Amino acid sequence: MEPTSDRGDVPAFRASGVTKIYGEGRSAVHALRGVDLEIRNGEIVVLLGASGSGKSTLLNILGGLDRATDGDVWFRDAHLTAMNDRALTRYRRDHVGFVFQFYNLMPSLTARENVELVTEIADHPMSAAEALELVGLGARVDHFPAQLSGGEQQRVAIARAVARQPDVLFCDEPTGALDSRTGRAVLRVLQDVNAKLGTTVLIITHAAATAAMAHRVIHFADGAIRKVEVNASPAHAEEIIW
């Protein structure tokens, strides 16, 4: 499977010398120690590393949820690290979708309403029903999170993330809270979205098996990139052995 690209040679993300330090003085924690990185449009990239390796921090910075202490990040031609809060909000609104380990659905909203929460502020969203159909939940649109299984909740979260047709989908341990069969189903949805919509997908995981479905795998440890593997023939999500 070839990555689909709609932007020619301009990469989706470029990062150089990105550092992130939490706290100050003796209690300071270096989460990122100078990360250089390039992600192409339409790729599925898996960030692989132990917990605490800094991969979530990197994803938060790329997604505009957090700010780097130092270094530069570009999304296409936009200089993310130079943006103010308002511009970052705009960026998240127009280009980005998130999927979190614990789904982070609004418990007081139904599946459909959780998706609509996002489509309401998007320019060219698909309908909530369509997005839920895409993740195989067409029959459970009016259920509240408490009435859905973990896998179903995560698929709602994915529907919510893709419904506004973002350029990039950030997934932080999307299968971390799921059993292997459900996890595989969720990964297949991500793969489908990438294939059908050409969305760039960034997945964070500490489960090495997930790496099989990526175009590229970035190994992370101690706040820095240790190794980048290119996967010439990514496996189909269903084939992944947990």
Next chain:
Amino acid sequence: MSPLHAKLLRDLWRIKGQALAIIVVIGIGVALQVMMSGVIASLTQTRDAYYQRHQFAEVFAGLSRAPEHVASRLRAIDGVAVAQTRLRGLALIDITTRDLPINALILSLPGGAARPLNEIMLTSGRMPEAGRLDEILLLDSFAKAHGLGPGDNLRVTLNGARRQFEIVGTALSPEFIYFAAPGELVPHDARFGVIWISRPALAAALDLEGAFNEVLITLVRGARSEAVLDRVDRILDPYGAPGSYDRDEHPSNRFLNEEFKGLTASARNVPPVFMLVAAFLLYIVTSRMLQSEREEIGLMKAFGYTDAEVGGHYLQMVVLIALAGALFGSVLGVAMGRLIIPLYAGFYKLPFLLFRLDLAAFLSGLIISVGVASLGGVVVLRRIFRLTPAEAMRPPAPPDYSRAGHVAQALLERFDQPTRMVFRRIFRQPWRMLGAVAGIAAGMALSLSMLIIYDGFDEALTRTFEVIDRSDASVSFTAPEPYRVIYDLRRLPGVMRVEPVRNVPVILRKGRREFSGAITGLSTDAELFRALDADGAPIPLPARGIVLSSTLARILDAAPGDVLNVDIREGRQPEVQIVVAAISESLLGSPAFMEIDALNRALDEPGRVSGAYLSVSDGDEAAVHAALRDMPRVVGVSLRREARAAFEVIMDQGAGSARFIMGLMAFAITFGIIYNAARVARDERARDLASLRVLGFHRGETAFVLLGELAVVTLAALPIGLLVGRFMSHMIAAGFSTDLYQIPVVFAPRAQGMAIAIVVGAALASGWLVKRDIDRTDIITSLKTRE
């Protein structure tokens, strides 16, 4: 419906318990404001309407006797609309159930006047028939107080002659709404009667045929009463008129105005204290509630919602709660107002009632509650917005307790794990805990100050009627008498002690301030009635100079050493200058004291007394009363216990009565605050508690973790509540003090104990309610979802 609106409504439903507690607390604050100002607006309007419909006169003048034709000269005065003459006399009523005669005013009925001034309103029976000289009407409240009505007979001493009248009806009048018998401080229905009789009958009894001795005047619109008063005085001066006066000086109207002023003061000063506490609680709760929404706020921002959009959403939630509180408060306030106003109307003897909602009170309550709620929301949201979405979505990092922690750690080692959980949480989130402590303390302070106020009312009565006044009875004479009348009184069997008193009506002036009242002359060795200083010690009355009560000193802005211009309104009406010698503490009225001989010297009437204080040996009261009744010079006898009872009625049914409702509301607020604290703690910890249950803790042990926290917070709030309550009670006492009486602040251990009991009781009840909730909650659900 947009998903945000759906979320809003469902979130509100989710926090309904908490929201309800807030709604109740705000509601009570607003309700009190709406009710009190509604009561005042309604009473004032009703009074005005009553005055207008019954043509209450605007200028009044009494005189000895003038031929009827003088009235036409009064009618010709520029600015006079109507002038009507009538007859007025003093009478004594013999009531078989009472061994002392009762003072009464006897008035002529207007007869044929088409629109009589001070028009009476018949409440039972009929008007006396023309030509019937023995038929009378009796003042409704007096008749009720003595169980009299149409068909009953009344024995009356009029102009020295005993006569028997038949009561044919009872009536209300705008000029006798609220008034005290001569020589008494406060009104008492049973102590003063008013009789209406046909003019020919009264004219015959008083030898006033073809003449009048009182005139009632209304003014044309826009006329100045000062100018009219002046002209009236000039015309009536040759006929023994002591001076005309307008409505401001009319005893009933003046007393009613004083009462309304007292009511207005407590309406204006007390509810804001409640609003303050409610607003403070609202602020704490709002900020705490939004704090717990932190992760959702981060998530919405992650989706690309702007600060304004997120802020708007959560502010809507807060404002909706505040609005609901304000609306609930208005409805409650109006409902309570409707319940309470008839009681006031009955007390003030208003014949009908106009209920009116005071829109300004509602609006200010609304604006305060919504404003404060929004402020609390904005403050917290700004703090959350400063975080990046990534930070907001993470649970807040625990504060660094590595240093302070060691001490606590050593301490905690002694306890079991659940106890440690309780203390850790308190140490980890000190601000949150302090918020809860402050909220409970504020509620407690409110309850405590209301309890202190209750004690203050009792104290005012005790100090006045047991410390200042220790007599059994006080006697007043028809006119100032030579001193030897005191010896006559002393000779009465059963009388143990008699002390002379000289009461003189005066106008006291200092600079532009003036007060029209009386100076009480007492002997230096007085024991039955004394001037006391702030510590309760008797003030020796100086050979020269005047002792002012602290209220009067405040009104005149006078201090010891200042010289007052005293305009004496009796006898030859001299004007003298008297130096202020000392300030006394008095809780009732605004008295001024002088040594009796010094006062007589100032009047140039040596050796005169206008009354006496008596102490009577137990068992001899009846004999003494009978003897007093036969003394022709005695115009009135007032018993201390009756005066005290009259005052109690004023305090419990007049302006002071609001304290009972306010007390109830204070207790309700206190409960609301504590219950809310318990609910919030439960909501925040539902997951932890479920985890504990999973780990094998019993329900009781699990509840301990939560209730232990509530207990610690409540205990911490007690001393703060006691302290703040002391401060707050001064504010509320000032609000309840009127020109008629002052409410002292006394910190009785009983009030403090009661306040503690209320708070602890509310905590126990809240704890029980919350524990019942925990027991009912399904563990799995709590583990899976928030709430």
